[in-house]
Amino acid sequence: MPEIATIGARTGKYMDIPESSKGPAIDPAKGYRIQELGRGLYMVTENVYQAMFMVHDKGVVLADVPPPLAAYIPKAIREVTGKPVTHIIYSHAHADHIGAAGDLLATLPKKPVIIAHEETRAILARAADPRRPLPGVTFRDKYTLKVGGQRLELSYHGNGHEPGNIFIRAPEQRTLMVVDVIFPGWMPWRRLALAQDIPGYFAQVEKIKSMDFDWLVSGHVARAGTKADVVAQHEFLQDLKAAAGKALQTTALGEGMDGRDKSNPWAVFDNYIDRVAAQCVNTLTPKWASRLAAFDVYIWDQCFTMEQSLRLD
Numbered sequence: 001m002p003e004i005a006t007i008g009a010r011t012g013k014y015m016d017i018p019e020s021s022k023g024p025a026i027d028p029a030k031g032y033r034i035q036e037l038g039r040g041l042y043m044v045t046e047n048v049y050q051a052m053f054m055v056h057d058k059g060v061v062l063a064d065v066p067p068p069l070a071a072y073i074p075k076a077i078r079e080v081t082g083k084p085v086t087h088i089i090y091s092h093a094h095a096d097h098i099g100a101a102g103d104l105l106a107t108l109p110k111k112p113v114i115i116a117h118e119e120t121r122a123i124l125a126r127a128a129d130p131r132r133p134l135p136g137v138t139f140r141d142k143y144t145l146k147v148g149g150q151r152l153e154l155s156y157h158g159n160g161h162e163p164g165n166i167f168i169r170a171p172e173q174r175t176l177m178v179v180d181v182i183f184p185g186w187m188p189w190r191r192l193a194l195a196q197d198i199p200g201y202f203a204q205v206e207k208i209k210s211m212d213f214d215w216l217v218s219g220h221v222a223r224a225g226t227k228a229d230v231v232a233q234h235e236f237l238q239d240l241k242a243a244a245g246k247a248l249q250t251t252a253l254g255e256g257m258d259g260r261d262k263s264n265p266w267a268v269f270d271n272y273i274d275r276v277a278a279q280c281v282n283t284l285t286p287k288w289a290s291r292l293a294a295f296d297v298y299i300w301d302q303c304f305t306m307e308q309s310l311r312l313d
């Protein structure tokens with residue numbers, strides 16, 4: 001069995017985080033940092049979540065309002081400009097990325113325009129969550145926001161994470177924001193960041209890899225991403241798919257089981273899948289354990305997710 005603790009088993013100490021996966025230090029007195037990505041475009045982070053804002057002639061466009069950044073976003077904007085928030089873009093419907101929008105809106109004298117994909121609006125309408133007010137502007141394929149001498153291009157490329165998760169591109173600043181798909185320097189969150197459609201998720205990573213940008217705002221981790229981070233994650237995903245595929249082909253059903261359990265198909269299959277996942281983890285560990293932060297935390301989840309998708313999708 002691999003040395004990495006399986007799902008449900010506690011580990012004494014997780015693997016150390018590689019230096020290349022850490023972000024710039026954060027001033028503890030502030031609790032956050034901002035990073036200028038190009039003319040008037042900024043990322044704000046507390047080194048776990050990321051939001052983005054763009055200053056234009058008449059105000060500020062904010063993309064995402066994660067609750068962990070709720071206290072920091074107004075301060076970060078005021079560090080740069082005294083202009084009001086005129087627009088809020090939702091990357092997608094998940095509460096951990098936009099769940100502070102309602103509270104922020106309550107503090108603003110003039111309500112900003114909220115823009116999101118139409119699937120996001122449908123998800124939010126069902127949720128009826130006052131923390132996540134419904135968008136007033138929605139789109140299906142593409143939407144260009146031209147405001148105060150700045151430009152953002154919004155586009156939809158299908159269900160790579162959840163329906164309605166969009167790409168937000170600032171062409172002049174050579175920056176792309178896509179949330180919960182790429183994790184610069186890190187293992188993706190468990191089960192490929194809870195992707196609802198694994199083939200769709202793989203296709204979206206290909207799409208991001210084919211695009212031209214200098215900075216990627218990924219919604220999580222301690223630093224902005226680059227093309228090299230996307231290439232690395234793409235390579236990891238190809239290795240994951242190959243390792244899980246090989247393990248499915250080379251693992252025998254029922255091997256080593258108590259003969260009395262062979263009439264229990266659930267047990268036979270659970271035993272098979274456990275051994276498939278163990279082979280997958282063992283195949284990937286030598287190459288990736290030191291390259292991706294938190295490899296050990298989620299590699300079992302990724303192998304189980306991958307084998308399931310290969311069998312069923």
Ligand SMILES: [Zn+2]
Pocket residue numbers: 092094097161179180
């Ligand atoms: Zn999400």
